[in-house]
Amino acid sequence: MLVVHGGWVPGADRQGQLALWAEDPALPLTTGSRAQQRAHPFAVPAESLLTALTESSDDVGDALAPATTGTQTLQLPGTARGPLPSPDTGAEPATRGVRLGAWNVPVLLLPGDSALTALSALSDPDPAGSWLAGSSLRYLCVLAGHACDLARRGRLLPQLVTEAGVATARWRPVLTGADAATHRDFATAMPAVVRATGGGVGPTLRDAVEALVDGAARTVMPERILIGHRAGAKAPLPDRWIAALTADDPALPGARPGEERDLRAALDEWLRAAHEANGPIRVSFRLLEPAPETDMWGLEFALQSAEDPSLYLPAAEVWAGARFPGLPPRPDETLLAGLGRAVRLFRLLHVALHDQEPAAMELDTSEAHEFLQQAAPLLQAAGFGVQLPAWAGRKAVGLKLTTRSKSRSGGSKAMADSGFGLDELVDFRLDLVIGEAAVTAEELAELARLKVPLVRVRGQWVELDDRQLRAALKAVGKRREGELTAGEVLQQVVDGGEEDLPLVEVDADGMLGDLLSGQAAERLTPVPTPPTFQGILRPYQERGLSWLHFLSRLGLGGILADDMGLGKTAQTLSLLLAERADTDSTSESSVPDFLQPPEIAPTLLICPMSLVSNWHKEAAKFAPSLRVYVHHGGTRQRGDDFDAAVRSADLVVTTYGTAVRDLEALRGVHWGRVVCDEAQAIKNSGTRQAQAVRAVPARSRLALTGTPVENHLAELWSIMDFCNPGLLGPAKRFRRRFQEPIEVRQDEDAAAALKRATGPFVLRRLKTDKTIISDLPEKNEMKVWCTLTPEQATLYQAVVEDMMEAISGSEGIQRRGNVLAAMTKLKQVCNHPAHLLKDGSRLPARSGKLARLEELAEEIIEDGDKALVFTQYSEWGSLLQPYLAAHLDRPVLWLHGGLSKAKRDDLVERFQNDDEPMLFLLSLKAAGTGLNLTAANHVVHFDRWWNPAVENQATDRAFRIGQSRNVQVRKFICTGTLEEKIDAMIERKKALASSVVGTGEDWITDLNTDQLRELFALDPAAVR
Template sequence: MSRIESREPVVDQKLRFLITENGFSIEHRGEIEKETVQYWYDRFIQDKFKALYDLGFQERPDWLDAAGSFLYLVSDTFQTCLLRQPELELLRDGTMFSADEDLMERLLKSVPFSPGSEYIDPGWIASVFERLHKIFAVEIRAFSGSIELYFADKSQHLRVPERIFFHLVENRDDGSGDGSYPFAFLATYSTKTKTGKISHKPLQYALTEYKNDREKLIILLSCLNRVSELSRLIGEFVRSGEMFHPLRLTAGEAYQLLKDIPAIESTGIICRIPNWWKKHSSSVFMKVNIGQDKVPLFGLETMISMVPELVVGGVPLSREDVEALLSETEGLAFLKGRWVEVDHARLEELIKAMDSFKGEITLKDAMKLELGEPADDLSPDVGTMVSNGAFLQKLLSDMRSPGRLRRAGLPKHFNAILRPYQNTGYTWLNYMNKIGFGACLADDMGLGKTVQILAFLQRMYQDNKEARALLVVPASLLGNWEKEIGKFAPKLPYFILHGGGKTMGKNLLSDPVFLTITTYGMTHRVAELEEITWDALILDEAQAIKNPVSKQTRQIKALKGRMRIAMTGTPIENDLSNLWSLFDFLNKGLLGSSGEFHEFCLKLDDRPEGYAHLKAMISPFMLRRLKTDKSIISDLPDKLEQIEYVSLSKKQAVLYRKYVAMLADKLNGKLTGMERRGLVLASLIKLKQICNHPDQYLGEKGYEEKDSGKFSILREICETIYEKRERVLVFTQFTEIIPYLDDFLAGIFHQRGLTLHGGTHVRTRQKLVETFQAEDYMPYMILSVKAGGTGLNLTKASHVIHFDRWWNPAVENQATDRAFRIGQKNNVVVHKLVCERTIEEKINVLIESKKELAENVVGSGSENWITEMSNEELMKILTLD
């Protein structure tokens, strides 16, 4: 039984969704325990948009993930907007749907941190609304009853809008001569004309229209009886008959009506009122201007100024203005060209808060205001608006938009020309170091985070030869960093701290080198790492510290660093606890304590607009560019090819050396030319198998991850691919390893992918292609190089992994082109796994350095050219250095 198949089945308590470019899909995450969840899972599999439409009529369930909760909010918002259309009964399936601007803005502020959320914009929401509206139109067309009955069948909590509107407007020329009636009121109703169009008429015309149909008139006006019980003013209008005529209102009457609006609208009557009341711009607030004056920056503990003032509708009020308002009776007063709500108790509270104001705040606490956390001086009960002053506004703008910064010059001895977006990243890192903040470089995989970091380190070393930097990486990436330093920063002094021996740490103190590179596992084994205050402390694959309570995370956070940098291609914000842990490392205290942040997250279900506050707070400290960004696409090649250097495990190294020694003995014996060629070709296969996994060479079935460097780096790559819910093609020339790769990847992606090899029937091949290319998420396809080399169109893949090398560039390119061909909208990242110091690396160097040989000899379609080498040449490329 395979390693994956022997696992206990995963039980999931939630429905999990994936946002896609054109909508969404439901994720497959194991067995479902609750019957209700299983019911809705089946509904979404059958017809996802119909299921979403119906789900919106239910009370908000607690078994949805963050993306599902947002989709529910979209459906609920659709129904809210639909039920604000008073022409529903008249137009039915012909109703033109339009989204309320305020509700649309609330939706955009409620976009969660979840895979695919970058696709959500007004166009995406509008397309989902359109799908839901089509479902409503189809259903109501087939429904013979009234609109009210249709919605009553769906939910007892929904109220269909009445056809009556109340309008309240400012009346600048009231005809009184003294401005006693500054407002006007009119009741209207909607009706269908002879041509089928909808028009709005004063309510008095209903008495004429329905004079011969008393039942319809009673139905139309019945809501007036209900609203009369809820609003004293409206009750007076109805009883006196004034409701059927235009009315002039005093400021006091208008204020009373505005206060009654929520109760009035609960009866289904739609109210059109002034924007200044809807947007609360008639209320007096205390506005606090934070960080107006420039100050020297010392990180998050920098003290910045706070200057309070009272404002209404954005207009400042003097103390004299406030005293004038206090002299008015409560209600509405006209001041400085606008209507102001007069509430004596609140005004006195605001004045008291102003008088007791201290006037300074740390930059950290100022940033925390983005999360809605009041500072000590800012009581939420008073009603406080926070505004960034000129200095703070520019600071945050520069951090969020580093393209505006003056570009930092590249250091000497740096052997790379950075792409424009990479130069921006390099400049941003230098800027963040200068102003004392931790930084997260979170570019998509393949966009070159490593080269940006190396440019930053080379510049730091150039500016200060006494500086010390610590780079912590997964063990599987040590080889990649060595190769990249040799390529881009060959004069950068570095030391690799890895392996055994207690004296290794002592060398850090006695013989300092600018850059120390170590692994996460070594940080708790070398105590000396904690004794140094590093000028730069950098984490590669920083999702390694996502678990805030793990021993590894605590150890990393115990290290001291003046500048802290986290590198990750994984959008760690998909899990908010991961996000907290990362920022606790980068800028401790910015997101509060773990408990405080947990409390904030618990409130997101009821206040999803909190996601927007959180994004605003972390965005200055995180630089994330996507391969889909329009500003990036034009700067990228069609295929981003990168060699992933892999270290052999101990078991692999032992087997590899043993096999090469055995081969050397045989080659020194008496062999015919044909025997020698056969031995060499067979040996190439055996060594490739050892590089893949010892169990492939030994013919065993365990396939433990720890025994293969390639399996370890495959996890690193695929975990990032999974977090973004991208798709990958994995090529191998060995059919026998495909089932074990399939088991391994199924554990990473939480679902089975697809496999295709020479034994796959032609009809099955086409079905596999259609499944991979479908809208629903299919994470991976494993293909044998020969079977997958021709006739397949797999453009949904944005990654290609060559697990083992077919030493023929033409064959590899043909396989890669399954993903990169006509119809491909994504930039494709091609990962070629190469075991260091083995025949794989040496032949790769040969291919890369001798293009003519690669095309004419290596590209001949066979590996016979290796058999022509002398024994000495052969041992040179086979021996493990």
């Protein structure tokens, strides 16, 4: 199968070109001349790629008609032997000797004008399965959708640019307010391959967005903006320019220099004015509902921090002289200037500007509706702050679904206390609701007749939409009550009604109501701990077992998303034991057919390689009666021997990598269940391992993950589509209906609908919730501030001066590499001079961090405790381990990625079971997940990865079930260095921390040179 990638090649015309290339890791490594060796060995010939893509779909074929073949030199990661296959192929990543290298790749090139059509056609997966989109191509497809959204919302302006020496009419995006934040998110998330031609993040993203927005504008704009005769070649330039904005050819040859200069100046001023509101302090507007018995609305003015919206100062207080940090010297002038700009977007503001000190104004209901519908979106898009009532923007008219269980013959309930069948019939009724109140058909008709856009309905203000009212009146005549199966009710809830008439409330009784309300785990009749389970399940774990058991009986899949350390492994093993106990207890009972246990087929459990031993040992400990077969490694069974091993097993444990390699063998087995542990491994639906896991047939599926959504909602769709294929519809529909409204526009209605659709299939408990688990000790986190020694400070300053010179003199991918190299060197200096110099020199008395670790380690050992010490650098850990062992005269274990599985297991076993106080030094990448190290009650992050999720996962090696003592977590930070400054950035943006730094430190490469100089600069207070 081909993995198709996308990149953006900058061009002199500011549009650039879309480059498509593919790899097939099955191709052999090539040898030969030096020129031949620089050819990417896995790259597919451009002609073969074009054939594979065009044969998959007529739409793709048409979109790629303008494509030409060529060769591009890409900077790609590799080793001395050759380039690495991309992660999208499912290949295991290399960890040693990886560096960027130039590789010649055959590509398909499309002009920027044709890129939008091509990406739209390539956004749907290949139905034939001959190719799949790599992360870079998927990124560009999402970027194309964003460009279309900008064009649809009018977030663009026409411009006059010079391309190849010719004046050209183009559309350019206006990125202010929320759109500017989205643009920064796209820069942060850009895969390296997209900019591998050397354009750098900023130039590449700008070229791509501008080309895609221009293409989107020409798609959504009418054929001719102005009706009338087309401007001829000798017509004035402004007339020709207007025509060229929607013409196939945007070029304006022969433009007279004076005309071109004047038109360009006016258009540049227009674009500059559009960006004026995008500053650190913005004017904000707050719409206030009328007081009871009145119809006059209030519109309050204020100044607000764009960085921290909680810093909010009403205009009345501005005029009274109040201030908050960051305000300009004359905040009253800022307020007046902002109101002056805003009056162009909301004409009624001129009334308030008649006052010398404008602070607020009154609006009648029609004016308030104009502000809601027209002015508020324009103001918000232009960078102004806007605060509206909670109900604003929501669909006021919706449907309420009510279901009631039917009685069986003999008067018993169809839904017994222990479960129900999806084919069971229930009575249903659909009611129309406005806001939170049900309305009759007569009331609805009266509201439609009055044509009032804002009305009070039973004391609550709602905004009525003509399309919704028409849809509601039409729905009145449809079937609104009768019988449905429980399965049909479930599908209606997931579908969520119609676009203009959403399902806003569900009222169901019995177990169907428990399932749909998300309370099934709390209210189902508990399944007791199986007698063959060697241990005691906590109450919340028994509830989890009951929920899993319930879904399994129905053939439904679920996501057990309990926090790390809450015992997902124990709950899963108890489920397998409970099912086997069911075969004995119900074999001769009168339990209804739909509650009879399914045939007990083996369960396939797929997990990361690091967790194979953990599952094997946990099964032996908690469920020794289960027959476990580990299918992994070079000695794993094949052919008939594999079939025999599966038949004699209750649980088969394998890895994601093995699942890809042995897919055909796994597909040939009738599995009772497929379980994915650390299911974030399949969060990217286009990867080979995600597709392989989906292809394994099973009666039911279960995903185990503490992080069902790490960065984007598409990850939730991917995991849900594994658990219940097709339930959430195709990815494209999910993106349009949920992902874009929630992520781009923070649509609360869409978020509520998604929660209602996925809630029945996701069980999420947090270990910090005392109602879940009250006996887990506390986790106390603290920052440990360390100073630099004079030697460290001297080295730090030298690195800054040397690297800033290299950064300021480089561009594109070279600049990015220099920034990351500077980051690494500065962090190494903060660790220890010997870490940077790599000269084998002595360690004592040369590092503030090491001195603090020595003091802390001595205290821990003296108290008889154990500690985990995490570092992201294996070479530093190798220096630190023998030094600490000699200094403390105690064992210091060292776990890193170069150890064999057996050695890792031995180290974990020793640390957990040896009573002697000791330290466990761990590489963050090798040991950040999958290990149970509750013998430690101290965790030290010696150097930071600046990714809160990664640090929390590492901390949770100790802070999990089985921990009986409070856990002390210390994060070492060198004062006055980039470590302190990045920590401050994260603290200021904690709500956005996962998206801003979700990929580690790559986001820092997007800072300009002045920002980097400020970030890297050494504070005098750093030295002791």
